[in-house]
Amino acid sequence: MNQDTICALATANGVGAIGIIRVSGDKAFEIVSKIFDGKDLTTVKSHTVHYGFIVDRKSESRKVGSEKSDEMLRESQHDIADEKSDVIDEVMVSVFRAPKTFTAEDSVEISFHGSPFIAKRILEILIKNGARMAKAGEFTMRAFMNGRIDLSQAESIADLIASENEASRKVALNQLKGGISNEISILRNDLLNFTSLIELELDFAEEDVEFVDRSALMNLIQNLKFKIQNLLESFKYGNAIKNGTAVAIIGKPNAGKSTLLNALLKEERAIVSNIAGTTRDTIEEVLHIKGHAFRLIDTAGLRNTADEIEAIGVKKAREKVAQAEILVYLVDAATVDFKEDLETLQSLLRPDLKVIVLATKMDEILPSHYNSIESVFRDSIQQDFDFIEISAVENHNIQDLKNELSSYVEQLKSEEGNVVITNQRHFEALGNALHSVHQVEEAVNSGITTELLAYELRNALENLGEISGEFTNDEVLGNIFSKFCIGK
Numbered sequence: 001m002n003q004d005t006i007c008a009l010a011t012a013n014g015v016g017a018i019g020i021i022r023v024s025g026d027k028a029f030e031i032v033s034k035i036f037d038g039k040d041l042t043t044v045k046s047h048t049v050h051y052g053f054i055v056d057r058k059s060e061s062r063k064v065g066s067e068k069s070d071e072m073l074r075e076s077q078h079d080i081a082d083e084k085s086d087v088i089d090e091v092m093v094s095v096f097r098a099p100k101t102f103t104a105e106d107s108v109e110i111s112f113h114g115s116p117f118i119a120k121r122i123l124e125i126l127i128k129n130g131a132r133m134a135k136a137g138e139f140t141m142r143a144f145m146n147g148r149i150d151l152s153q154a155e156s157i158a159d160l161i162a163s164e165n166e167a168s169r170k171v172a173l174n175q176l177k178g179g180i181s182n183e184i185s186i187l188r189n190d191l192l193n194f195t196s197l198i199e200l201e202l203d204f205a206e207e208d209v210e211f212v213d214r215s216a217l218m219n220l221i222q223n224l225k226f227k228i229q230n231l232l233e234s235f236k237y238g239n240a241i242k243n244g245t246a247v248a249i250i251g252k253p254n255a256g257k258s259t260l261l262n263a264l265l266k267e268e269r270a271i272v273s274n275i276a277g278t279t280r281d282t283i284e285e286v287l288h289i290k291g292h293a294f295r296l297i298d299t300a301g302l303r304n305t306a307d308e309i310e311a312i313g314v315k316k317a318r319e320k321v322a323q324a325e326i327l328v329y330l331v332d333a334a335t336v337d338f339k340e341d342l343e344t345l346q347s348l349l350r351p352d353l354k355v356i357v358l359a360t361k362m363d364e365i366l367p368s369h370y371n372s373i374e375s376v377f378r379d380s381i382q383q384d385f386d387f388i389e390i391s392a393v394e395n396h397n398i399q400d401l402k403n404e405l406s407s408y409v410e411q412l413k414s415e416e417g418n419v420v421i422t423n424q425r426h427f428e429a430l431g432n433a434l435h436s437v438h439q440v441e442e443a444v445n446s447g448i449t450t451e452l453l454a455y456e457l458r459n460a461l462e463n464l465g466e467i468s469g470e471f472t473n474d475e476v477l478g479n480i481f482s483k484f485c486i487g488k
């Protein structure tokens with residue numbers, strides 16, 4: 001390995017009890033030793049922690065590995081530290097010897113008193129002594145390049161850092177431990193065996209032999225299709241975990257949308273008034289229910305309006321429904337106008353939208369009234385929907401609504417295994433792999449030439465290999481790692 005030695009602040013940039021600077025590369029021990037007043041780090045055991053001082057030596061830096069004895073070296077170091085050096089901070093230095101390190105390279109972590117100024121000074125001195133600043137994600141990229149982790153695991157580290165709730169943390173950790181990698185590599189190995197045999201057939205083309213039992217290949221194809229489809233389906237849940245589930249709160253003006261938002265959040269987030277058209281812009285807030293994030297979007301009441309600004313709000317509300325997974329449609333039970341409400345709701349439906357109709361203000365209405373509202377809706381709306389009567393003012397049945405939201409996400413969980421796709425790139429690669437597998441299937445069915453069959457098989461292999469990084473290009477890599485923070 002002949003890589004530069006890189007350094008970066010690994011902790012958040014700001015004041016803290018301690019900060020950590022990470023150094024990785026062939027010269028990590030040598031460089032840090034030059035600026036460390038304490039034990040000679042080039043000779044200490046791996047995975048040990050050492051107390052000392054970071055110093056900015058003004059004179060010639062000492063040579064590591066010279067004939068001087070350790071003791072003499074220490075003495076001369078102290079002299080330098082006392083007279084010609086600037087002592088920057090009192091630190092603890094952790095030493096990790098390759099290959100059992102995060103990057104699989106020699107690495108050092110310097111724990112200093114958490115001041116951004118000290119961090120800056122230490123980084124400057126490291127650079128002066130031969131290290132260079134790491135680029136975003138470069139430590140993780142090295143872990144990948146050095147074969148310590150595969151690409152999907154590298155991506156899971158970014159997800160782990162970004163995780164904001166229990167579900168996303170769990171899925172990212174599972175991926176880091178190799179969940180998706182294992183699943184994919186099993187699929188790939190099976191396919192690889194067949195591809196090798198098919199290519200062998202190509203070598204013996206003149207002899208007209210078949211090494212590959214076509215019906216066994218068909219079995220494998222069915223199996224692959226089933227497994228890839230399952231993984232693809234898990235993306236819906238993966239997306240819910242990673243990005244939260246978008247819930248559009250929709251209804252005519254004064255239906256009680258903003259009151260509901262406030263009741264769900266248990267805070268006075270949105271302005272509520274009895275003037276129709278109070279909310280004009282969309283208001284988005286995150287609510288966590290049983291470890292899952294929901295992005296609640298309060299919107300302007302839907303109606304035809306001459307008010308230019310309100311009209312923009314109405315347009316935005318409709319756009320939010322188009323992007324949402326769940327539509328919560330509010331009907332003011334006291335003043336329901338069936339024709340208008342049913343038409344509006346109808347215009348928002350799409351087959352993959354989960355719909356919950358809420359009859360609001362139940363504190364003002366007789367219970368029998370709700371039954372009739374529900375039955376009119378059931379008669380007119382073909383798509384499946386849940387119906388709940390609520391009073392946001394009296395906090396009635398709000399828990400039922402929360403349960404309904406939560407069970408929507410729970411039922412997205414696949415029963416097949418617990419590997420969940422959360423990454424758009426993996427989703428696309430799997431989609432392409434499924435397409436290639438279909439092509440292989442067609443190729444076998446139509447008795448196509450072995451050459452073409454081999455070509456389709458290689459395509460499928462490549463698509464699967466993209467997920468782990470076995471087949472990938474620099475552009476893809478650059479794109480993935482640039483999204484990391486510096487120091488990771």
Ligand SMILES: Nc1nc2c(ncn2[C@@H]2O[C@H](COP(=O)(O)OP(=O)(O)OP(=O)(O)O)[C@@H](O)[C@H]2O)c(=O)[nH]1
Pocket residue numbers: 251252253254255256257258259260271272273274275276277278279280299300301302360361362363364390391392393394
């Ligand atoms: N009694 C009763 N009144 C409610 C309830 N929910 C909302 N209201 C009242 O209905 C009126 C309108 O409520 P909002 O929450 O502002 O309605 P909105 O749907 O956000 O209205 P726009 O923003 O104008 O589209 C207010 O006077 C609320 O106090 C409820 O559950 N019970």
Ligand SMILES: [Mg+2]
Pocket residue numbers: 257258259270271272278279298299301
């Ligand atoms: Mg409102």
